Amino acid sequence: MKTLELFSILEQHQDKTLLFEYTSNKFIGANYHITEVKHIKVDSVDCGAQTDSWNETIIQLWESPLERNRTKYMSVLKALAILKTVGKMRSYDLASEIKFEYSNASFHTAQLFVNEFKIEENKVIFQLGTKKTDCKAKELCGVPEMAIDRLEKETVEVCCDPSSNCC
Incomplete structure (x- = not known):
């Protein structure tokens, strides 16, 4: 509102x-x-x-x-x-x-x-x-939407990988 x-x-x-x-x-x-x-x-x-x-x-x-x-x-x-x-x-x-x-x-x-x-x-x-908090850069960081629901731990690892585009 x-x-x-x-x-x-x-x-x-x-x-x-x-x-x-x-x-x-x-x-x-x-x-x-x-x-x-x-x-x-x-x-x-x-x-x-x-x-x-x-x-x-x-x-x-x-x-x-x-x-x-x-x-x-x-x-x-x-x-x-x-x-x-x-x-x-x-x-x-x-x-x-x-x-x-x-x-x-x-x-x-x-x-x-x-x-x-x-x-x-x-x-x-x-x-x-x-x-809920959310990652605004899922697409940029290569985090598929399904991964968030099913594989939250792996998602964090993917997003925070040094080779990803994330900071």
């Missing part, structure tokens, strides 16, 4: 509460806060010596231990106000990918993508998830 789409959804549903499902049927607690918004510029070089760059917007969510008993979720209106305040201080790249950074005692810190969103009664629910 792009940052513009997130803002559009929030703008259309300001009268609802905002929930995040960080994994199947597990929700970030009602005691969450938006603690940071990161505007990230990524400049990368992959294992095939190819360069790439893109922007990301990362919204950090944190559950306050002082509000564990809280049952009322943040309103979309409040979240939107926070995000707009940030936008006045640091401009958003509205075409950038949106991610949510989160962890708790039983879930590792992760940057989660928006897989889906749904509107249920008075709630906006963003369903979050991870994506």
Whole structure:
């Protein structure tokens, strides 16, 4: 999901509460806060010596231990106000990918993508998830797609062979 789409959804549903499902049927607690918004510029070089760059917007969510008993979720209106305040201080790249950074005692810190969103009664629910890491230079490095699924160990050896085109 792009940052513009997130803002559009929030703008259309300001009268609802905002929930995040960080994994199947597990929700970030009602005691969450938006603690940071990161505007990230990524400049990368992959294992095939190819360069790439893109922007990301990362919204950090944190559950306050002082509000564990809280049952009322943040309103979309409040979240939107926070995000707009940030936008006045640091401009958003509205075409950038949106991610949510989160962890708790039983879930590792992760940057989660928006897989889906749904509107249920008075709630906006963003369903979050991870994506597996991937080799962007498979073709250049001579790593067949089938090898990744069946022969992961051999694939690593092929890709990292000194005679391959990989760095």
